[in-house]
Amino acid sequence: MTAPDVPSFPTSVLAVARLSGLRLMRGKKLRLAVVATLLVLFAVVASRYLGDGVDPAVATREGTEWGFFRLLLFLVPFLFNSGAIAEEVEARTFSLLAARPVSRPAIVFGKLMAGAAFSLLVIVPGLLLLHVACFATEPSAMFEQFPGTLRVIGAATLLTLFYSTVCAFWGALLPEAAGIVSALYLSVVEFCFAWTPGFFRFISMNYLAQQIAGFPKRGFLLDSIPDLSAPIAIGVLVSATVLFAALGALVVGLSEYRFASA
Amino acid sequence: MSPVQKPADSDVYVRAVRLTKWYGKVTALSDLSLHLEPGIWGLLGPNGSGKTTFLSLVAGQLKPSLGEVQVAGERPFANPNVLRRIGLCPEADALYDELTGLELVSALAELSGYPRAQARERAAQALDEFGLTSAMERKSGGYSRGMRQRVKLAQAIVHDPDVLLLDEPLTGTDPTSRAVILESVKRRASEGAIVLFSTHVLPEIEALTDRVLLIARGQLVAKGEVHEIRELLEEHPHHVRVECDRPRELAAALMQVAGIVGVHFPGDSAAVFQTRDPDATYAAVCRVAVEGAFDVHSLTSPDASLEALFHYLVERSAHMAGTGSDAAVGSALPSPFAGAAKTSAAAGESSAP
Numbered sequence: 001m002t003a004p005d006v007p008s009f010p011t012s013v014l015a016v017a018r019l020s021g022l023r024l025m026r027g028k029k030l031r032l033a034v035v036a037t038l039l040v041l042f043a044v045v046a047s048r049y050l051g052d053g054v055d056p057a058v059a060t061r062e063g064t065e066w067g068f069f070r071l072l073l074f075l076v077p078f079l080f081n082s083g084a085i086a087e088e089v090e091a092r093t094f095s096l097l098a099a100r101p102v103s104r105p106a107i108v109f110g111k112l113m114a115g116a117a118f119s120l121l122v123i124v125p126g127l128l129l130l131h132v133a134c135f136a137t138e139p140s141a142m143f144e145q146f147p148g149t150l151r152v153i154g155a156a157t158l159l160t161l162f163y164s165t166v167c168a169f170w171g172a173l174l175p176e177a178a179g180i181v182s183a184l185y186l187s188v189v190e191f192c193f194a195w196t197p198g199f200f201r202f203i204s205m206n207y208l209a210q211q212i213a214g215f216p217k218r219g220f221l222l223d224s225i226p227d228l229s230a231p232i233a234i235g236v237l238v239s240a241t242v243l244f245a246a247l248g249a250l251v252v253g254l255s256e257y258r259f260a261s262a
Numbered sequence: 263m264s265p266v267q268k269p270a271d272s273d274v275y276v277r278a279v280r281l282t283k284w285y286g287k288v289t290a291l292s293d294l295s296l297h298l299e300p301g302i303w304g305l306l307g308p309n310g311s312g313k314t315t316f317l318s319l320v321a322g323q324l325k326p327s328l329g330e331v332q333v334a335g336e337r338p339f340a341n342p343n344v345l346r347r348i349g350l351c352p353e354a355d356a357l358y359d360e361l362t363g364l365e366l367v368s369a370l371a372e373l374s375g376y377p378r379a380q381a382r383e384r385a386a387q388a389l390d391e392f393g394l395t396s397a398m399e400r401k402s403g404g405y406s407r408g409m410r411q412r413v414k415l416a417q418a419i420v421h422d423p424d425v426l427l428l429d430e431p432l433t434g435t436d437p438t439s440r441a442v443i444l445e446s447v448k449r450r451a452s453e454g455a456i457v458l459f460s461t462h463v464l465p466e467i468e469a470l471t472d473r474v475l476l477i478a479r480g481q482l483v484a485k486g487e488v489h490e491i492r493e494l495l496e497e498h499p500h501h502v503r504v505e506c507d508r509p510r511e512l513a514a515a516l517m518q519v520a521g522i523v524g525v526h527f528p529g530d531s532a533a534v535f536q537t538r539d540p541d542a543t544y545a546a547v548c549r550v551a552v553e554g555a556f557d558v559h560s561l562t563s564p565d566a567s568l569e570a571l572f573h574y575l576v577e578r579s580a581h582m583a584g585t586g587s588d589a590a591v592g593s594a595l596p597s598p599f600a601g602a603a604k605t606s607a608a609a610g611e612s613s614a615p
Contacts, residue, residue, distance in 0.1 A: 019373070
């Protein structure tokens with residue numbers, strides 16, 4: 001018997017993350033995400049400098065809210081995570097991983113780690129670039145407004161992690177329909193509910209992240225929407241992320257994924 | 263790879279007890295019981311017979327619907343303690359095409375518990391063992407089918423498993439690759455590993471081992487030696503179908519040929535002969551057709567493959583079970599396997615459902 005001992009959980013997670021990261025690096029998704037981010041940046045910067053007397057702080061906030069929180073933060077985690085488990089199952093490469101002495105949760109968390117890291121690798125520099133580009137002509141304001149941008153980056157990071165786990169979860173639960181189910185969840189629960197009145201709006205983590213970022217409320221019947229403090233919003237967002245990650249690990253841990261057919 | 267010395271009295275074994283697996287209404291594996299000791303075991307069966315399901319159950323990728331499977335005393339499903347001792351070469355032609363062969367096997371070796379540098383070193387050795395040294399830095403998406411097969415084998419052996427599960431490992435390989443693969447498999451078995459080698463081609467098994475498991479329709483219909491299967495093939499009456507203008511006259515002329523044991527006429531223009539000597543029957547048909555000026559349209563043997571033997575064995579075992587003879591004590595095996603059944607029964611397990 002010369003097979004090595006079972007690797008520890010952190011070692012397994014890191015090994016899976018490294019493998020997944022290498023694959024993401026070589027694939028087309030990274031390029032697609034970078035191109036989408038550059039297009040958003042280009043559009044915001046163009047509106048900032050081509051418009052008449054546009055306030056850089058307003059341009060930054062609007063660009064962040066519409067370009068990132070209502071577009072890229074849906075798209076980028078979806079790109080990197082909806083296929084994290086599903087594509088492996090569909091391509092039947094998951095059996096290569098499942099045959100190794102690593103726990104199924106380690107596979108899930110490793111893939112999540114890689115997908116979330118790549119999402120943040122695109123989103124965070126994108127937000128920083130947007131800030132720098134919008135304030136390029138006003139260096140002092142650039143520094144004054146930087147704490148606000150850091151707050152936005154924090155909210156975006158939390159939301160990115162949440163969307164990564166959501167997409168990975170749906171991909172693990174319904175590998176054959178991962179893309180469509182993840183997209184439906186994000187568009188209906190996350191996007192649409194962010195506009196609803198009253199408590200319904202709290203169903204959308206996107207709305208909570210916007211509150212953490214300090215964006216103004218938008219939509220209908222604004223008076224019906226209770227105020228929510230940032231710490232509570234952070235707590236809810238983190239809890240929801242942990243919940244979906246745990247559910248994803250549970251699903252993968254119990255699934256057979258039809259490795260064989262009759 | 264560096265030579266692996268496993269103790270002769272290796273504690274590894276594979277045990278299945280009334281193992282059953284179904285997918286919805288489809289029963290893929292039914293009531294299979296066996297006990298496998300180190301060595302090479304050919305897993306023989308037609309497509310769709312349940313071979314891959316059985317291997318997936320042993321590899322811990324599927325959960326039994328009923329019964330249980332154990333590897334070295336533990337259930338394998340999602341069990342890292344067991345999985346570290348198992349190497350799986352899946353049937354599916356599925357690799358990470360964006361990675362090089364070396365990256366892929368290294369990553370999987372890391373997942374088996376090797377530190378990064380050692381994983382890379384072992385991956386290089388494993389790929390070298392299968393003749394992929396010059397191609398290991400190329401992306402696997404550009405590999406030929408045979409090369410992909412060898413990469414799958416390399417990742418299966420990179421961690422020196424005690425149980426090596428090979429699902430149709432020779433698919434798409436050329437003769438040179440086959441020789442390399444078979445040599446590697448033999449060496450691992452000689453070092454004390456259990457090798458389960460699935461195929462539907464009898465000669466592939468014959469080149470490796472004389473111990474086979476025959477699976478058909480999800481049932482273990484036989485467990486024994488290859489020569490016993492050969493004998494069964496000879497014992498099993500073959501069918502030869504002749505389509506011609508006067509089948510009854512042809513049959514009358516051929517009934518004197520040694521080996522022909524029966525004939526029937528599925529239509530006005532065909533005769534199907536049952537024979538124990540197909541070669542002599544083919545020769546006789548040709549000779550009589552020329553002498554009698556028959557207009558022969560076709561001469562076929564619908565059951566010249568192992569498929570027919572599997573069906574024969576399944577039907578025969580079902581018949582024996584119905585008679586209440588040997589089947590009553592759990593040996594519904596055809597006679598050549600009775601000995602194996604007794605041996606297995608003595609070891610405390612049933613060889614056939």
